[in-house]
Amino acid sequence: MxxxxxxxxxxxxxxxxxxxxxxxxxxxxxxxxxxxxxxxxxxxxxxxxxxxxxxxxxxxxxxxxxxxxxxxxxxxxxxxxxxxxxxxxxxxxxxxxxxxxxxxxxxxxxxxxxxxxxxxxxxxxKGVLSKNEIIQKAFTYLNTPFLWGGKTPFGIDCSGFTQMTYKLCGYKIPRDAKEQASKGEVLSFIEESEPGDLAFFDNEEGEIIHVGIILNDYHIIHAHGKVRIDTLDHSGIFNSDLQKHTHKLRVIKKLI
The missing domain is CATH 2.30.30.40 (SH3 Domains)
Structure with a gap:
Protein backbone atom coordinates (compact mmCIF):
# COMPACT_ATOMS: atom_id res chain seq x y z
CA MET A 1 0.00 0.00 0.00
CA LYS A 126 -2.55 23.45 18.28
CA GLY A 127 -4.06 21.33 21.03
CA VAL A 128 -7.63 21.30 22.32
CA LEU A 129 -9.07 24.76 22.87
CA SER A 130 -12.06 25.71 25.00
CA LYS A 131 -15.56 25.43 23.56
CA ASN A 132 -15.81 29.22 23.57
CA GLU A 133 -13.04 29.34 20.97
CA ILE A 134 -15.29 27.54 18.47
CA ILE A 135 -17.33 30.72 18.03
CA GLN A 136 -14.25 32.89 17.59
CA LYS A 137 -12.87 30.56 14.91
CA ALA A 138 -16.28 30.42 13.21
CA PHE A 139 -16.32 34.22 12.90
CA THR A 140 -13.05 33.99 10.96
CA TYR A 141 -15.02 32.48 8.06
CA LEU A 142 -17.79 35.10 8.13
CA ASN A 143 -18.80 36.17 4.57
CA THR A 144 -16.83 33.35 2.97
CA PRO A 145 -18.68 32.43 -0.27
CA PHE A 146 -20.42 29.07 -0.39
CA LEU A 147 -18.54 26.49 -2.45
CA TRP A 148 -19.70 22.89 -2.71
CA GLY A 149 -16.85 20.75 -1.35
CA GLY A 150 -14.92 23.80 -0.10
CA LYS A 151 -12.91 23.93 3.14
CA THR A 152 -11.18 27.34 3.07
CA PRO A 153 -11.95 31.03 3.70
CA PHE A 154 -12.10 31.44 -0.10
CA GLY A 155 -15.01 29.02 -0.51
CA ILE A 156 -16.64 26.59 1.90
CA ASP A 157 -19.76 24.43 2.26
CA CYS A 158 -21.88 23.99 5.38
CA SER A 159 -20.26 20.82 6.73
CA GLY A 160 -16.78 21.92 5.65
CA PHE A 161 -17.35 25.06 7.72
CA THR A 162 -18.34 23.14 10.85
CA GLN A 163 -15.59 20.55 10.42
CA MET A 164 -12.83 23.14 9.88
CA THR A 165 -14.03 25.30 12.79
CA TYR A 166 -13.97 22.31 15.12
CA LYS A 167 -10.64 21.14 13.67
CA LEU A 168 -8.91 24.45 14.44
CA CYS A 169 -10.03 24.04 18.06
CA GLY A 170 -8.68 20.48 18.30
CA TYR A 171 -11.95 18.53 17.87
CA LYS A 172 -12.31 15.92 15.14
CA ILE A 173 -15.71 15.49 13.47
CA PRO A 174 -16.68 13.84 10.15
CA ARG A 175 -16.71 15.68 6.82
CA ASP A 176 -20.39 15.38 5.84
CA ALA A 177 -23.40 16.82 7.69
CA LYS A 178 -25.22 13.47 7.79
CA GLU A 179 -22.24 11.83 9.50
CA GLN A 180 -21.78 14.77 11.86
CA ALA A 181 -25.43 14.39 12.88
CA SER A 182 -24.75 10.81 13.99
CA LYS A 183 -22.36 12.02 16.70
CA GLY A 184 -22.92 13.55 20.10
CA GLU A 185 -25.87 14.01 22.43
CA VAL A 186 -29.35 14.98 21.25
CA LEU A 187 -30.79 18.13 22.83
CA SER A 188 -34.56 18.42 23.05
CA PHE A 189 -34.80 22.21 22.91
CA ILE A 190 -32.79 25.15 21.65
CA GLU A 191 -32.80 26.46 25.22
CA GLU A 192 -30.64 23.49 26.27
CA SER A 193 -27.94 24.33 23.72
CA GLU A 194 -24.72 26.25 24.22
CA PRO A 195 -22.73 28.34 21.75
CA GLY A 196 -20.66 25.88 19.74
CA ASP A 197 -23.30 23.14 19.57
CA LEU A 198 -24.48 22.06 16.11
CA ALA A 199 -27.95 22.31 14.60
CA PHE A 200 -28.93 20.05 11.70
CA PHE A 201 -31.62 20.56 9.09
CA ASP A 202 -33.42 18.17 6.73
CA ASN A 203 -35.37 18.17 3.49
CA GLU A 204 -38.87 16.89 2.76
CA GLU A 205 -37.56 13.32 2.58
CA GLY A 206 -36.06 13.62 6.07
CA GLU A 207 -32.46 13.61 4.83
CA ILE A 208 -29.95 15.79 6.68
CA ILE A 209 -28.82 18.41 4.17
CA HIS A 210 -27.49 21.33 6.26
CA VAL A 211 -25.63 22.13 9.48
CA GLY A 212 -24.66 25.27 11.38
CA ILE A 213 -23.05 26.37 14.65
CA ILE A 214 -25.33 27.71 17.37
CA LEU A 215 -24.56 31.15 18.80
CA ASN A 216 -26.00 33.08 21.74
CA ASP A 217 -29.49 34.56 21.78
CA TYR A 218 -31.16 32.26 19.25
CA HIS A 219 -28.72 32.88 16.41
CA ILE A 220 -26.76 30.54 14.17
CA ILE A 221 -23.71 30.91 11.91
CA HIS A 222 -23.80 28.74 8.80
CA ALA A 223 -22.77 28.57 5.13
CA HIS A 224 -25.71 29.43 2.87
CA GLY A 225 -24.74 31.57 -0.11
CA LYS A 226 -22.00 32.77 2.20
CA VAL A 227 -21.08 32.18 5.82
CA ARG A 228 -23.71 34.29 7.56
CA ILE A 229 -25.51 34.79 10.86
CA ASP A 230 -29.28 34.23 10.99
CA THR A 231 -31.98 33.68 13.58
CA LEU A 232 -32.67 30.14 14.84
CA ASP A 233 -36.07 29.13 16.19
CA HIS A 234 -37.94 25.87 16.74
CA SER A 235 -38.98 25.80 13.08
CA GLY A 236 -35.48 26.33 11.69
CA ILE A 237 -33.39 29.15 10.25
CA PHE A 238 -35.08 32.50 9.61
CA ASN A 239 -33.19 34.51 6.97
CA SER A 240 -33.49 38.22 7.77
CA ASP A 241 -32.62 39.27 4.20
CA LEU A 242 -35.29 37.08 2.63
CA GLN A 243 -37.71 37.44 5.56
CA LYS A 244 -38.54 33.74 5.52
CA HIS A 245 -37.43 30.38 6.87
CA THR A 246 -34.83 28.75 4.63
CA HIS A 247 -34.05 25.52 6.54
CA LYS A 248 -36.21 23.16 8.61
CA LEU A 249 -34.73 22.16 11.97
CA ARG A 250 -34.25 18.43 12.46
CA VAL A 251 -32.03 18.01 15.53
CA ILE A 252 -29.59 19.82 17.81
CA LYS A 253 -26.50 17.93 18.93
CA LYS A 254 -23.92 18.57 21.64
CA LEU A 255 -20.63 17.10 20.41
CA ILE A 256 -18.42 18.62 23.11
Missing part, protein backbone atom coordinates in the same frame (compact mmCIF):
# COMPACT_ATOMS: atom_id res chain seq x y z
CA UNK A 2 1.25 3.49 -0.88
CA UNK A 3 0.85 6.79 0.92
CA UNK A 4 0.96 10.49 0.12
CA UNK A 5 0.89 14.04 1.46
CA UNK A 6 -0.56 17.25 0.05
CA UNK A 7 2.32 19.57 -0.91
CA UNK A 8 0.15 22.29 -2.50
CA UNK A 9 -2.08 24.88 -0.86
CA UNK A 10 -5.52 23.47 -1.83
CA UNK A 11 -6.19 20.35 -3.90
CA UNK A 12 -9.67 19.36 -5.13
CA UNK A 13 -10.97 15.89 -4.22
CA UNK A 14 -13.35 14.64 -6.90
CA UNK A 15 -16.03 11.98 -7.06
CA UNK A 16 -14.50 10.42 -10.20
CA UNK A 17 -11.11 10.37 -11.91
CA UNK A 18 -11.73 13.42 -14.09
CA UNK A 19 -11.19 17.18 -13.96
CA UNK A 20 -14.82 17.55 -15.03
CA UNK A 21 -16.08 15.46 -12.12
CA UNK A 22 -17.82 16.95 -9.06
CA UNK A 23 -15.54 18.33 -6.36
CA UNK A 24 -16.74 16.63 -3.18
CA UNK A 25 -14.10 18.06 -0.82
CA UNK A 26 -10.66 19.62 -0.68
CA UNK A 27 -7.31 18.58 0.71
CA UNK A 28 -5.21 21.26 2.38
CA UNK A 29 -1.44 21.56 2.56
CA UNK A 30 0.09 19.02 4.93
CA UNK A 31 -2.78 16.52 4.97
CA UNK A 32 -1.68 12.91 4.52
CA UNK A 33 -3.53 9.95 3.11
CA UNK A 34 -3.56 6.35 1.95
CA UNK A 35 -3.50 5.67 -1.80
CA UNK A 36 -6.21 3.09 -2.46
CA UNK A 37 -5.84 2.93 -6.26
CA UNK A 38 -3.47 4.60 -8.70
CA UNK A 39 -3.62 4.83 -12.48
CA UNK A 40 -1.69 6.95 -15.00
CA UNK A 41 -3.30 10.27 -14.12
CA UNK A 42 -5.44 9.87 -10.99
CA UNK A 43 -5.34 8.26 -7.55
CA UNK A 44 -8.17 7.24 -5.29
CA UNK A 45 -7.24 8.21 -1.74
CA UNK A 46 -8.50 8.02 1.83
CA UNK A 47 -7.60 10.97 4.07
CA UNK A 48 -6.14 9.98 7.43
CA UNK A 49 -7.92 12.78 9.29
CA UNK A 50 -11.53 11.84 8.56
CA UNK A 51 -11.40 8.78 6.24
CA UNK A 52 -12.91 10.82 3.41
CA UNK A 53 -12.39 9.13 0.03
CA UNK A 54 -12.14 10.52 -3.48
CA UNK A 55 -9.90 11.09 -6.47
CA UNK A 56 -6.98 13.50 -6.81
CA UNK A 57 -4.67 14.38 -9.69
CA UNK A 58 -1.32 12.55 -9.51
CA UNK A 59 0.46 15.86 -10.20
CA UNK A 60 -0.92 17.37 -7.02
CA UNK A 61 0.65 15.36 -4.22
CA UNK A 62 3.92 13.82 -3.08
CA UNK A 63 4.35 10.16 -2.17
CA UNK A 64 5.70 9.31 1.28
CA UNK A 65 6.96 6.17 2.98
CA UNK A 66 4.89 4.02 5.31
CA UNK A 67 7.16 5.02 8.21
CA UNK A 68 6.64 8.72 7.50
CA UNK A 69 2.88 8.18 7.16
CA UNK A 70 2.81 6.49 10.58
CA UNK A 71 4.87 9.32 12.08
CA UNK A 72 2.47 11.92 10.69
CA UNK A 73 -0.41 9.90 12.13
CA UNK A 74 0.93 10.08 15.67
CA UNK A 75 2.62 13.47 16.10
CA UNK A 76 0.74 16.53 17.33
CA UNK A 77 -1.15 18.49 14.67
CA UNK A 78 -0.18 22.15 14.31
CA UNK A 79 -2.21 24.28 11.89
CA UNK A 80 -1.62 27.63 10.22
CA UNK A 81 -3.70 30.31 11.88
CA UNK A 82 -4.04 33.08 9.29
CA UNK A 83 -6.65 33.30 6.52
CA UNK A 84 -3.77 33.14 4.04
CA UNK A 85 -0.03 33.11 4.55
CA UNK A 86 3.19 32.07 2.88
CA UNK A 87 5.79 29.39 3.41
CA UNK A 88 9.21 29.29 1.76
CA UNK A 89 11.53 26.37 1.04
CA UNK A 90 15.31 26.18 1.23
CA UNK A 91 15.35 26.53 -2.56
CA UNK A 92 13.46 29.85 -2.25
CA UNK A 93 10.19 28.47 -3.59
CA UNK A 94 7.23 30.41 -2.21
CA UNK A 95 3.87 28.74 -1.51
CA UNK A 96 0.59 30.14 -0.24
CA UNK A 97 -1.23 28.18 2.45
CA UNK A 98 -4.79 28.72 3.72
CA UNK A 99 -6.16 28.73 7.24
CA UNK A 100 -5.99 25.20 8.65
CA UNK A 101 -3.01 23.93 6.65
CA UNK A 102 -1.02 21.38 8.63
CA UNK A 103 2.62 22.07 9.49
CA UNK A 104 4.23 18.67 10.29
CA UNK A 105 6.64 18.67 13.26
CA UNK A 106 6.60 22.47 13.34
CA UNK A 107 9.25 23.97 15.62
CA UNK A 108 11.38 27.12 15.59
CA UNK A 109 9.46 28.43 12.55
CA UNK A 110 10.45 25.36 10.52
CA UNK A 111 8.89 22.10 9.36
CA UNK A 112 9.52 19.37 6.80
CA UNK A 113 7.66 17.58 4.02
CA UNK A 114 9.75 14.43 3.51
CA UNK A 115 13.28 15.90 3.47
CA UNK A 116 12.32 19.34 2.16
CA UNK A 117 12.51 22.07 4.79
CA UNK A 118 10.07 24.98 4.90
CA UNK A 119 9.99 28.25 6.83
CA UNK A 120 6.79 29.68 8.31
CA UNK A 121 6.51 32.73 10.57
CA UNK A 122 2.74 33.12 10.87
CA UNK A 123 0.20 32.30 13.57
CA UNK A 124 -0.51 28.69 14.53
CA UNK A 125 -3.16 26.66 16.38
Missing amino acids: NFGICNLSIVPIRSEASDASEMTSQMLFGEHFTILEKNKYWSKIRLFYDNFEGYIDNKQFEEISKDYFQKLSTIESIYSGDIIDFISSDTNDLFTIPLGARLPSFTNNQFYINTKRFQYEGATF
